[in-house]
Amino acid sequence: MGALQTICRQLILYTSLRTVLVFTLVVMVIFMIFQTFRGKQRKNLPPGPWGLPILGCLPYLGRDAHVVLTRWAKTYGDVYSVRFGTVPVVVLNGFGVIKEALVKHGVDFAGRPDLFTFRTPHHRGLRYKGILVENYDRQLEERRHYTMRLFRVLGVGRTNLESAIFKSQLEVLMKDLTNTGGKAIDIFPILRDSVANITLGIIFGFRLVHNDPQYEGILDTVHKMYELNTKLNVVNFVPFLEKLPLPVLKEFDEVSTRLVLQVIAWFKGQENNKHVDSNHMKSFANWYKTDVLKYKQYEMDEKVTLKENDKKPALNDSIQANGQEKDVKLDSIFSENQIISVAIDLFMAGFETVTTTLRWGFLYMALHPEIQAKVQEEIDSNLGDQNPSITDKGALPYTEATIMEIQRLNYVLPLAVPHSTTTDVEFHDYTIPKDTMVLVNLWSVMTDPVCWPNPDKFDPQRHLNERGRTIRHDVFTPFSLGKRSCVGAALARMELFLFFTSLMQKFTFRLPDGASAPVFEEGTLASTFSPPYHQLCVVSRGPKT
Numbered sequence: 001m002g003a004l005q006t007i008c009r010q011l012i013l014y015t016s017l018r019t020v021l022v023f024t025l026v027v028m029v030i031f032m033i034f035q036t037f038r039g040k041q042r043k044n045l046p047p048g049p050w051g052l053p054i055l056g057c058l059p060y061l062g063r064d065a066h067v068v069l070t071r072w073a074k075t076y077g078d079v080y081s082v083r084f085g086t087v088p089v090v091v092l093n094g095f096g097v098i099k100e101a102l103v104k105h106g107v108d109f110a111g112r113p114d115l116f117t118f119r120t121p122h123h124r125g126l127r128y129k130g131i132l133v134e135n136y137d138r139q140l141e142e143r144r145h146y147t148m149r150l151f152r153v154l155g156v157g158r159t160n161l162e163s164a165i166f167k168s169q170l171e172v173l174m175k176d177l178t179n180t181g182g183k184a185i186d187i188f189p190i191l192r193d194s195v196a197n198i199t200l201g202i203i204f205g206f207r208l209v210h211n212d213p214q215y216e217g218i219l220d221t222v223h224k225m226y227e228l229n230t231k232l233n234v235v236n237f238v239p240f241l242e243k244l245p246l247p248v249l250k251e252f253d254e255v256s257t258r259l260v261l262q263v264i265a266w267f268k269g270q271e272n273n274k275h276v277d278s279n280h281m282k283s284f285a286n287w288y289k290t291d292v293l294k295y296k297q298y299e300m301d302e303k304v305t306l307k308e309n310d311k312k313p314a315l316n317d318s319i320q321a322n323g324q325e326k327d328v329k330l331d332s333i334f335s336e337n338q339i340i341s342v343a344i345d346l347f348m349a350g351f352e353t354v355t356t357t358l359r360w361g362f363l364y365m366a367l368h369p370e371i372q373a374k375v376q377e378e379i380d381s382n383l384g385d386q387n388p389s390i391t392d393k394g395a396l397p398y399t400e401a402t403i404m405e406i407q408r409l410n411y412v413l414p415l416a417v418p419h420s421t422t423t424d425v426e427f428h429d430y431t432i433p434k435d436t437m438v439l440v441n442l443w444s445v446m447t448d449p450v451c452w453p454n455p456d457k458f459d460p461q462r463h464l465n466e467r468g469r470t471i472r473h474d475v476f477t478p479f480s481l482g483k484r485s486c487v488g489a490a491l492a493r494m495e496l497f498l499f500f501t502s503l504m505q506k507f508t509f510r511l512p513d514g515a516s517a518p519v520f521e522e523g524t525l526a527s528t529f530s531p532p533y534h535q536l537c538v539v540s541r542g543p544k545t
């Protein structure tokens with residue numbers, strides 16, 4: 001009986017294994033025929049490396065896709081195509097080609113592809129339109145435009161924002177770091193909390209208290225979103241996986257829904273009272289609620305009774321500028337749903353990038369004590385114990401050059417955010433069909449030995465001229481170029497300068513005794529390119545006077 005059972009089990013196993021094998025083979029053959037057919041249709045795409053059936057070149061990318069893609073440019077040229085899973089992708093490399101595509105052919109390359117991980121609930125079920133992952137159209141341009149203007153109105157790049165938000169957060173951060181007593185720590189959570197709180201302050205007008213379970217909960221949710229984004233990258237390129245009942249897909253749905261609901265709650269102000277920032281300022285959300293809604297009401301009233309001498313309510317300098325308010329279709333830009341979606345995008349894009357850049361920065365300082373000492377010397381001699389302000393930038397060129405070098409080397413968004421073509425584009429003797437995914441390889445620009453001699457060397461000096469002033473090279477493009485360049489660039493520059501300068505003034509960063517330098521090749525490209533796990537000792541420097 002036992003023998004019979006074993007034979008039956010073997011038979012079932014063998015049959016199902018054989019069925020699976022046959023099924024896989026059939027799928028592969030159909031797929032290859034399909035690919036060949038598609039290949040013919042797309043025969044004027046630039047050439048590139050061959051990939052495997054079904055997976056294309058995905059298995060060759062490893063942990064650091066940007067490094068592999070940059071290497072392929074040496075073989076196939078600055079414009080080439082690859083297949084990721086079933087999706088053809090054009091890769092643009094080098095400053096000349098990238099500038100030509102994003103600036104000269106700006107609108108043609110300004111789309112975003114329809115990727116699974118871009119379709120979080122606010123884009124999927126709730127149909128809100130934000131910025132980051134939306135395809136290009138006139139309304140997106142307007143949302144970008146008013147978001148950037150609003151940042152200026154809120155004081156980004158000016159000292160009033162500095163005193164309203166930065167000071168309070170920097171003080172908390174300094175205290176937390178001082179309390180570590182110079183012991184070896186992972187500075188990531190401490191830094192992340194402070195940068196996230198600044199982003200919250202600007203978007204929602206309040207900050208949360210460190211160690212508050214709600215605060216830690218939402219930051220963990222965002223972190224989880226990033227992790228799942230990385231795990232689910234393969235679904236972007238092998239779309240039939242989306243149809244399978246995989247637990248990770250359900251988890252993605254749950255986590256992104258949680259994030260969206262939290263942001264909606266913040267936006268509607270349900271939770272503000274508990275956590276209001278004492279330095280409360282006008283934020284993105286309450287600007288919308290007051291000025292824009294008032295303006296909308298006025299527009300509606302205007303339709304009913306239009307009186308000659310009525311004066312329009314002051315909407316906001318940002319909208320009244322150029323007297324263009326008549327042309328603005330407010331519903332398309334400022335519907336509450338869309339603003340919520342923009343707020344989610346700003347929150348998501350806003351703090352991970354800045355935190356990761358700072359993490360690389362302090363690690364470099366620990367690895368290059370001579371550069372760290374030079375930065376500190378410049379800060380000490382110009383500011384003493386006085387708090388840094390963005391107005392000090394001009395007086396601290398070496399510090400600024402060091403921040404630029406941190407942004408260049410181990411750049412946090414090496415492939416920017418995926419683009420797509422908005423029309424059929426004739427480019428470099430090829431025809432790139434509408435809706436083709438395009439990767440902008442900014443890493444290839446930041447590490448190009450023609451632009452940056454000895455590119456692997458950490459050398460702030462390359463951003464200074466012979467008079468010691470900072471140079472803005474055209475090829476220095478950390479915020480990308482053209483129609484989809486970073487809308488938070490001014491805020492990011494301000495945050496990086498204030499955080500970096502303030503921490504350099506008060507602390508020295510060191511590797512723990514006996515620890516060896518982390519291997520940079522082990523950085524990880526997930527949503528951003530982050531350093532390998534490491535610990536640092538953050539040692540207080542004491543007063544200067």
Ligand code: HEM
Pocket residue numbers: 131132133134144199345346347349350351353354357412413416417418419440478479480481483484485486487488489491492
């Ligand atoms: C060191 C910090 C930062 C870096 C290096 C950075 C870099 C970038 C890059 C490379 C892109 C993609 C551009 C493209 O697709 O061509 C981008 C997009 C974007 N960034 Fe940033 N960013 C930073 C900080 C911020 C901050 C602080 C915010 C806002 C609070 C922000 C908001 C956005 C948004 C909304 C987009 C999407 C733009 C669009 O799709 O049109 N970023 N950023």
